[in-house]
Amino acid sequence: MTDAHLTRRTLLRYGAYGAGAAALAGTAASWDRLTGADIPGRDDGSLVVATLGPAYGPEAIRTLTEGFKQVHPDIKLRINAVQAVDWSDFFAKILTQIAAGTAPDLVYVATEGVQLFAQRLGVPLDDWVKRDAEELREYFADVHPSLVESMMYEGSLYQLPVEFNAADMYLNNQVLKRAGADFPAADWTRDDFTGLLRDMKKSSGSQFTPYFWTNRLWGGVVPWLFANDTNLLAESKAPGGAWLWDSFYPAAQRQGRGGGFRWTTPQATDARVEEAYDYLASLVQEGLCSRPEGGNGQNLIGVFSTGRVGVTPAGGFWAGGLHLAGMKADSFDVQYFPRWRTQRMQYGAAGYALLRTSKRQEEAWEFIKYAARRDTLMRLFETNQTTPARRSMLTAERYRETGPNHWQVFYDTLDKFPDTGPIPAPPQVAEVEQVLLKHTGTALASRRSVAPALRRMQSDLEKAMERDV
Amino acid sequence: MTNTQIPAVRPKQPAAQPAPAPGPSTRDRGTRLLATLFLAPTIVGIVVFTVVPIVGSVVLSLFHWNVIDDPRFAGAANYREVFTDSTVLVSFGNTLVFMVFAVALQLLIALVLALAVNGRMPVWLRSVFRSAFFFPLVLSAASISVVMKYLFNQDFGVVNWLLGLVGVAPVPWLTSENAAMATVILVYVWQQFGFSFLLFVGGLNNIPKEVHEAASLDGATGLRKHLSITLPLLSPTLLVASVVGIINALQVFEQPYVLTNGGPGDATRTVVMVIYESAFEQLRFGEASAVGVLLFVLIMAVTALQFRLSRRFVHYQ
Numbered sequence: 001m002t003d004a005h006l007t008r009r010t011l012l013r014y015g016a017y018g019a020g021a022a023a024l025a026g027t028a029a030s031w032d033r034l035t036g037a038d039i040p041g042r043d044d045g046s047l048v049v050a051t052l053g054p055a056y057g058p059e060a061i062r063t064l065t066e067g068f069k070q071v072h073p074d075i076k077l078r079i080n081a082v083q084a085v086d087w088s089d090f091f092a093k094i095l096t097q098i099a100a101g102t103a104p105d106l107v108y109v110a111t112e113g114v115q116l117f118a119q120r121l122g123v124p125l126d127d128w129v130k131r132d133a134e135e136l137r138e139y140f141a142d143v144h145p146s147l148v149e150s151m152m153y154e155g156s157l158y159q160l161p162v163e164f165n166a167a168d169m170y171l172n173n174q175v176l177k178r179a180g181a182d183f184p185a186a187d188w189t190r191d192d193f194t195g196l197l198r199d200m201k202k203s204s205g206s207q208f209t210p211y212f213w214t215n216r217l218w219g220g221v222v223p224w225l226f227a228n229d230t231n232l233l234a235e236s237k238a239p240g241g242a243w244l245w246d247s248f249y250p251a252a253q254r255q256g257r258g259g260g261f262r263w264t265t266p267q268a269t270d271a272r273v274e275e276a277y278d279y280l281a282s283l284v285q286e287g288l289c290s291r292p293e294g295g296n297g298q299n300l301i302g303v304f305s306t307g308r309v310g311v312t313p314a315g316g317f318w319a320g321g322l323h324l325a326g327m328k329a330d331s332f333d334v335q336y337f338p339r340w341r342t343q344r345m346q347y348g349a350a351g352y353a354l355l356r357t358s359k360r361q362e363e364a365w366e367f368i369k370y371a372a373r374r375d376t377l378m379r380l381f382e383t384n385q386t387t388p389a390r391r392s393m394l395t396a397e398r399y400r401e402t403g404p405n406h407w408q409v410f411y412d413t414l415d416k417f418p419d420t421g422p423i424p425a426p427p428q429v430a431e432v433e434q435v436l437l438k439h440t441g442t443a444l445a446s447r448r449s450v451a452p453a454l455r456r457m458q459s460d461l462e463k464a465m466e467r468d469v
Numbered sequence: 470m471t472n473t474q475i476p477a478v479r480p481k482q483p484a485a486q487p488a489p490a491p492g493p494s495t496r497d498r499g500t501r502l503l504a505t506l507f508l509a510p511t512i513v514g515i516v517v518f519t520v521v522p523i524v525g526s527v528v529l530s531l532f533h534w535n536v537i538d539d540p541r542f543a544g545a546a547n548y549r550e551v552f553t554d555s556t557v558l559v560s561f562g563n564t565l566v567f568m569v570f571a572v573a574l575q576l577l578i579a580l581v582l583a584l585a586v587n588g589r590m591p592v593w594l595r596s597v598f599r600s601a602f603f604f605p606l607v608l609s610a611a612s613i614s615v616v617m618k619y620l621f622n623q624d625f626g627v628v629n630w631l632l633g634l635v636g637v638a639p640v641p642w643l644t645s646e647n648a649a650m651a652t653v654i655l656v657y658v659w660q661q662f663g664f665s666f667l668l669f670v671g672g673l674n675n676i677p678k679e680v681h682e683a684a685s686l687d688g689a690t691g692l693r694k695h696l697s698i699t700l701p702l703l704s705p706t707l708l709v710a711s712v713v714g715i716i717n718a719l720q721v722f723e724q725p726y727v728l729t730n731g732g733p734g735d736a737t738r739t740v741v742m743v744i745y746e747s748a749f750e751q752l753r754f755g756e757a758s759a760v761g762v763l764l765f766v767l768i769m770a771v772t773a774l775q776f777r778l779s780r781r782f783v784h785y786q
Contacts, residue, residue, distance in 0.1 A: 442734035
């Protein structure tokens with residue numbers, strides 16, 4: 001048994017402990033929240049640009065940094081190449097940096113994240129574009145308005161696109177030859193496509209997949225929805241944007257342009273969406289294409305280059321990838337996505353978004369202009385790891401070594417089909433993408449499961465779109 | 470000494486007072502201080518990296534927060550959302566199914582192999598087996614899963630290619646709702662059973678040989694000895710292995726994330742995957758924290774239940 005009475009000395013000691021703890025708690029409570037920026041040396045006054053790491057290797061970083069230094073010796077630049085497996089992973093890491101108080105000034109953002117960044121984090125570039133209109137005239141003349149429109153949100157421009165990739169069809173020439181098939185015509189149809197896959201299947205072994213695709217927002221089911229004249233979410237355009245179109249584009253090119261895309265009501269149960277899914281399910285059932293979960297871009301180059309895949313949708317980025325994998329320029333080729341109800345195709349673009357939290361906005365704008373310059377992009381995209389946003393960069397010389405023979409397809413997807421549209425990517429894009437991937441897997445299990453899976457997709461999409469990001 | 474020295478009548482003593490508790494000696498105080506100093510880094514580590522995040526998660530679960538805007542108080546809204554979200558509920562079901570099969574299989578394989586390795590075998594061969602079984606555990610789960618994804622690919626995987634050589638049609642290892650969970654469990658168990666295996670090898674070595682010898686003299690067979698001697702004496706090790714196994718299994722993430730990304734549909738989506746997706750992909754940190762808190766409660770409950778049940782089944786020498 002212990003003494004319940006405290007001695008005066010003990011009481012004084014506990015009192016001192018309590019006072020100390022209260023003082024510490026008070027100090028902590030009154031302190032401004034500590035962030036990563038408080039770490040000494042973290043903020044060295046540089047303009048910080050966050051890029052998607054795998055796309056920006058050391059060589060690209062050096063090119064950007066040294067080139068920018070020559071033009072703006074007074075601005076210190078730091079490229080922060082964030083390692084991420086895909087765009088959603090990249091955005092997650094950028095948001096973590098923002099939460100940690102170490103937000104970059106500029107972030108490389110693809111179509112998937114344009115509206116999220118514009119709505120929550122981005123600064124419209126309108127005033128700068130108007131101010132430096134003369135300097136930018138040459139840029140806009142060289143860049144297709146569809147790409148620019150995909151970087152607009154509610155009438156304002158948030159990025160200058162520097163690259164894009166349309167979902168075109170790559171074909172393995174060795175497989176075509178084996179099947180005794182000709183290279184398809186530019187206006188080939190969905191039925192021509194199916195026939196080609198059947199010919200390929202007949203002439204190849206059991207370890208062969210005629211059509212390989214990856215279940216994702218770009219290049220998965222969505223291009224088939226575009227071809228069937230429908231989309232995952234109802235599509236419309238925001239008003240505004242005339243300030244840009246009237247200043248930089250001739251009447252023919254600015255017709256029908258608005259202030260950026262709006263993706264609103266989910267329409268997964270639309271008859272044409274169901275028709276597109278039913279078509280893909282029939283291809284799966286017939287053994288003409290990979291199942292959605294089996295489709296994985298990571299080993300695609302390997303199976304395509306060794307003739308185990310005949311056709312796959314990919315953009316200009318694949319020319320460099322296949323070349324690096326050892327494929328000769330004439331061993332593969334590219335054609336437009338096949339026609340169904342329309343031959344409207346899908347693309348995704350990317351550029352630099354300026355964050356509201358940046359304290360170096362003028363310097364950041366100078367970097368945005370620098371990054372969109374032709375000479376910068378010429379140095380940056382030497383290996384054809386993407387399709388440059390500037391039309392003038394797509395030349396026979398550029399594709400002589402890597403191929404493909406029909407390299408004109410890359411930019412002509414925009415020029416010859418000006419209604420070609422961007423990835424449907426509202427601010428809630430992460431959840432929309434997850435819902436799409438999840439239910440696509442279930443829908444394509446069999447033709448009977450298409451309709452129930454699309455009903456569930458519709459319900460989940462409605463829930464996702466109602467949520468505020 | 471004589472009695473005469475004792476006074477006949479004792480002087481009146483005051484009422485007996487309890488002796489004051491002896492204070493710690495200087496030596497004791499030194500020992501305590503030293504012990505506190507040694508424990509301090511661990512205590513600080515637990516507080517900073519375990520207690521604070523747990524409390525932080527509980528607090529965050531009461532707010533709506535998307536990283537970008539300031540947090541807004543939500544009360545129990547995040548918990549209501551969790552209980553009405555079919556994906557979350559399915560993920561809890563998947564995780565429990567995963568836990569049951571993964572842990573049972575893992576313990577069974579580890580026990581059988583530990584008994585086999587503990588039998589008559591050259592020492593060098595025993596070392597080879599021990600290293601081989603433990604090796605997958607030191608590899609990164611994500612890297613293993615990437616490799617396994619290639620091996621189990623329905624169209625181009627080595628596993629189906631090998632099966633094809635003996636006339637078996639391609640198995641949809643990762644693309645069928647029925648097969649995907651089984652494949653994820655298989656990959657997980659292959660990587661994890663080495664830990665339980667090592668525990669069992671240690672536990673078997675601690676069982677005195679005399680007990681087995683005495684049983685042999687009494688005429689007990691191999692199976693009887695395992696059932697009546699080995700298993701009861703190994704029960705404390707089994708308890709540890711199952712507690713650790715269940716806690717790990719309830720937190721599984723890398724294997725299903727890399728192998729199937731939770732699909733097909735939600736067939737292999739686990740609770741930790743939902744937490745990751747809600748927080749870092751959909752920017753719903755409050756809801757993710759609510760799911761995290763529920764998982765924490767589930768783990769605590771299952772572990773407590775195990776210890777409770779262990780009173781009946783665990784025998785200490």
